[in-house]
Amino acid sequence: MIPNSFQYHRPDSVDAAVALLTQYGDEARPLAGGHSLIPMMKLRMADVQHLVDLQAIGSLKGIAVAGGTVTIGAMTTQHELINDAALAKAVPLIREASLQIADPQVRYAGTLGGNVANGDPGNDMPGLMQCLDAVYTLSGPDGAREVAARDFYEAAYFTAREDNELLVSVRFDAPKGGYAYEKQKRKIGDYATAAAAVLIEKSGGKCTSASIAMTNLADTPVWCAAASEALVGSSLDDAAIGAAVAAMKSAIDPQEDNRGPVEFKTHVAGVVLARAISRAASRA
Amino acid sequence: MGKMHIKLTVNGKEEELLAEPRELLIHVLREELGITGPHIGCETSHCGACTVDMNGKSVKSCTVFAAQANGAEITTIEGLGNPDGLHVLQEMFKEHHGLQCGFCTPGMITRAYRFLQENPDPTEEEVRFGMSGNLCRCTGYQNIVKAILAAAAEMNAAKEAAQ
Numbered sequence: 085m086i087p088n089s090f091q092y093h094r095p096d097s098v099d100a101a102v103a104l105l106t107q108y109g110d111e112a113r114p115l116a117g118g119h120s121l122i123p124m125m126k127l128r129m130a131d132v133q134h135l136v137d138l139q140a141i142g143s144l145k146g147i148a149v150a151g152g153t154v155t156i157g158a159m160t161t162q163h164e165l166i167n168d169a170a171l172a173k174a175v176p177l178i179r180e181a182s183l184q185i186a187d188p189q190v191r192y193a194g195t196l197g198g199n200v201a202n203g204d205p206g207n208d209m210p211g212l213m214q215c216l217d218a219v220y221t222l223s224g225p226d227g228a229r230e231v232a233a234r235d236f237y238e239a240a241y242f243t244a245r246e247d248n249e250l251l252v253s254v255r256f257d258a259p260k261g262g263y264a265y266e267k268q269k270r271k272i273g274d275y276a277t278a279a280a281a282v283l284i285e286k287s288g289g290k291c292t293s294a295s296i297a298m299t300n301l302a303d304t305p306v307w308c309a310a311a312s313e314a315l316v317g318s319s320l321d322d323a324a325i326g327a328a329v330a331a332m333k334s335a336i337d338p339q340e341d342n343r344g345p346v347e348f349k350t351h352v353a354g355v356v357l358a359r360a361i362s363r364a365a366s367r368a
Numbered sequence: 369m370g371k372m373h374i375k376l377t378v379n380g381k382e383e384e385l386l387a388e389p390r391e392l393l394i395h396v397l398r399e400e401l402g403i404t405g406p407h408i409g410c411e412t413s414h415c416g417a418c419t420v421d422m423n424g425k426s427v428k429s430c431t432v433f434a435a436q437a438n439g440a441e442i443t444t445i446e447g448l449g450n451p452d453g454l455h456v457l458q459e460m461f462k463e464h465h466g467l468q469c470g471f472c473t474p475g476m477i478t479r480a481y482r483f484l485q486e487n488p489d490p491t492e493e494e495v496r497f498g499m500s501g502n503l504c505r506c507t508g509y510q511n512i513v514k515a516i517l518a519a520a521a522e523m524n525a526a527k528e529a530a531q
């Protein structure tokens with residue numbers, strides 16, 4: 085379990101990191117918490133000649149909640165997301181989901197930026213960010229650009245990020261209404277068999293808006309517009325939840341693996357979504 | 369690729385060594401520095417046997433490159449206690465049969481140490497959740513949880529007595 089040799093870099097600014105990524109092209113990879121990349125390097129499934137460690141770039145850290153907008157630096161760890169009081173108050177959905185990721189040791193190391201940039205369909209943050217309609221800021225040699233989380237994921241491990249771009253921050257509006265993150269896993273510390281992120285707003289007993297995203301049920305996260313629409317205008321009764329679950333099932337594309345056959349995963353997806361909708365509705 | 373100069377503070381002692389960047393922290397500790405308390409269990413980031421405290425966080429040292437740890441402060445089980453002066457957690461693991469073969473124990477205790485720094489008066493459920501990155505194939509966990517709760521009580525009583 086020893087990875088191939090590489091050259092190690094520890095730049096202290098975004099510009100210096102981007103310069104290294106530009107100089108070395110696809111031979112270089114950013115290193116955040118390392119808890120997806122290092123296992124891949126140990127298995128020699130990732131071939132990296134230049135490792136660009138982001139730990140010394142102070143500007144990539146931090147959580148800001150201001151005027152209803154939340155901005156989170158890429159190098160903010162899952163542990164920090166869980167323990168930030170202002171974030172827990174503004175967006176309790178983040179805390180609820182983060183507590184269901186991996187285990188304590190992994191959460192001290194794993195970052196939001198690494199989790200969303202990785203492109204592994206098993207990661208929980210991409211679906212969560214699609215549910216929140218987050219925007220990612222990428223910095224490259226020609227400056228910064230923004231990409232919506234809902235447009236970022238192309239296929240497993242393929243994203244809209246170019247090799248010489250750094251993901252610097254994630255931004256979204258603090259949602260109103262009720263929320264829930266529901267995840268089915270084989271054991272604590274496991275990736276999802278199926279997971280659902282749900283946001284619901286209600287007025288006068290009727291659902292006025294909804295956002296639903298599913299995790300590990302296709303080669304990208306699945307934001308389900310049709311499932312959300314099935315809830316809007318309803319009283320969030322069993323019939324509406326059933327319609328949302330049916331719409332979700334036709335949007336996902338699970339594959340058989342060691343977490344189970346397609347039928348099982350589809351069934352579990354329905355169960356977690358129904359539970360997440362009910363919990364979000366009870367909090368709306 | 370060449371070796372690099374690495375400085376670490378391990379259990380309060382400054383260490384300098386040469387290592388390839390790809391060397392894992394667990395290998396540096398065990399093979400270069402002879403600190404064999406942290407164990408290699410799975411080597412795949414799952415079991416927690418290699419847990420050490422790095423800059424105030426519990427980390428799986430099989431999933432940290434030596435190069436990343438350059439400049440870090442590290443505490444291992446050797447830094448918590450020794451046979452002549454056991455740490456309260458070590459005492460309580462002994463008292464409550466929190467170990468059988470002992471393979472997971474250094475990782476368990478090092479993790480429990482950080483967990484109790486963050487949550488000095490935990491419930492049983494919080495202990496189980498806080499220790500969920502450490503696997504044990506012998507004890508069934510029951511006595512590990514008991515030992516940690518007992519250590520928390522001891523530490524809190526000692527703190528009160530000191531005030």
Ligand SMILES: Cc1cc2nc3c(=O)[nH]c(=O)nc-3n(C[C@H](O)[C@H](O)[C@H](O)COP(=O)(O)OP(=O)(O)OC[C@H]3O[C@@H](n4cnc5c(N)ncnc54)[C@H](O)[C@@H]3O)c2cc1C
Pocket residue numbers: 113114115116117118119120121122123138158159184185186187190193194195196197198199201202206207208209245249250251252273274275276412413414
């Ligand atoms: C035992 C175990 C269980 C886990 N369980 C879960 C789980 O249940 N759910 C879950 O979501 N995750 C899980 N993970 C993964 C964990 O959350 C990772 O930490 C996370 O996926 C990646 O974050 P990182 O900071 O460690 O990134 P790294 O591993 O450092 O990087 C991941 C990828 O993103 C790239 N990258 C990192 N940062 C940037 C950036 N700022 N800009 C551009 N590219 C960047 C890297 O080049 C690399 O390709 C688990 C990991 C382990 C070891």
Ligand code: FES
Pocket residue numbers: 407408409410411412413414415416417418419428429430431
């Ligand atoms: S040896 Fe590091 S987690 Fe198992």
Ligand code: FES
Pocket residue numbers: 466467468469470471472473503504505506507
């Ligand atoms: S005591 Fe044997 S693995 Fe825990």
